[in-house]
């Protein structure tokens with residue numbers, strides 16, 4: 521079980537000529553689930569991309585550290601090696617590269633491995649099949665090119681499977697619930713929640729819907745509006761958003 525913190529402190533970032541994140545601060549500890557809600561265009565995915573170091577975004581100020589490591593100075597692959605995982609809102613298609621190949625590369629000797637993955641290295645294929653079964657993901661998908669022609673819900677299960685195999689210290693999940701049918705939502709949420717106790721994974725779950733939080737049980741809920749965290753609280757915040765929308769936070 522790892523202990524640690526993902527600390528986002530006064531993060532300001534955007535694209536050239538436009539500041540999108542205007543001072544975001546929040547801290548996720550190992551084993552905690554934090555939800556981030558917020559209107560369309562409030563900067564939730566930008567936060568996810570900036571944390572992972574996606575090209576095209578620039579950091580204008582603030583800091584991000586993971587277990588004391590300054591993430592913002594690292595290229596994306598080293599952020600992953602430090603233990604950060606991103607489940608993308610719109611997972612990209614990678615023709616010609618299978619999920620097996622991509623995860624084998626990610627877990628190659630010099631690659632990122634989460635806590636608990638260090639000592640023994642179970643066969644990657646077996647591990648993937650186990651994770652696929654856990655979330656009701658057809659094993660046939662494992663041999664297919666990454667996300668190519670996968671349905672929306674299959675892509676999200678694909679992201680969840682990667683998380684289960686890579687065992688990151690912290691996972692940023694950008695609308696992991698979008699496109700999932702009710703059974704898949706249950707299975708995915710259960711898998712993510714189990715990871716918080718299995719190896720102490722911390723979660724930053726971006727979502728629009730309370731139904732994810734019903735199954736994921738967040739410790740903390742944040743509301744992001746116009747690039748700032750404007751409210752932090754418990755599950756009651758998500759209920760307020762569900763009932764009355766974001767009017768109170770704009």
Ligand SMILES: Nc1ncnc2c1ncn2[C@@H]1O[C@H](COP(=O)(O)OP(=O)(O)OP(=O)(O)O)[C@@H](O)[C@H]1O
Pocket residue numbers: 535540558559560561562563564565566567576609
């Ligand atoms: N690479 C980019 N180029 C141009 N504009 C961008 C880029 N990335 C983000 N933006 C703009 O920044 C704002 C925030 O976008 P972002 O995707 O972070 O919102 P979001 O909170 O994730 O919204 P949603 O709930 O719809 O997913 C939007 O107005 C978006 O158009």
Ligand SMILES: [Mg+2]
Pocket residue numbers: 564565566609694
């Ligand atoms: Mg988004």
